[in-house]
Amino acid sequence: MLTPGQAKSARELVWIEEQWLAGWGCSECAWVFNASDWPIGNTLEDVTRNFQMQLSEEFASHDCSGHPRSKAAAAAGDARPAIRRKPAHRLRPQSL
Numbered sequence: 001m002l003t004p005g006q007a008k009s010a011r012e013l014v015w016i017e018e019q020w021l022a023g024w025g026c027s028e029c030a031w032v033f034n035a036s037d038w039p040i041g042n043t044l045e046d047v048t049r050n051f052q053m054q055l056s057e058e059f060a061s062h063d064c065s066g067h068p069r070s071k072a073a074a075a076a077g078d079a080r081p082a083i084r085r086k087p088a089h090r091l092r093p094q095s096l
Helices: 004-010 044-061 071-076
Strands: 013-017 022-026
Touching: 013 044, 022 044
Parallel strands: none
Antiparallel strands: 013 022
């Protein structure tokens, strides 16, 4: 069994695409990022940076034990078959 410090370092911020959800979540539990408010900023870069900061802070502070996976998913050993691993630093908008 992992210690709390090990469990925290083993998890990753991942992009999840499912029928009912597309967004950032935890690779180890059912936690998904739900922005409390639209990030503020005077420029798109400010808004993007503030969004990234809010996402990073909420991910780092969440407790996986408070967001357990469903028993069926845990038993199957595959929490989310539609996880697409995208680094969180790639949140910058694409050029138009």
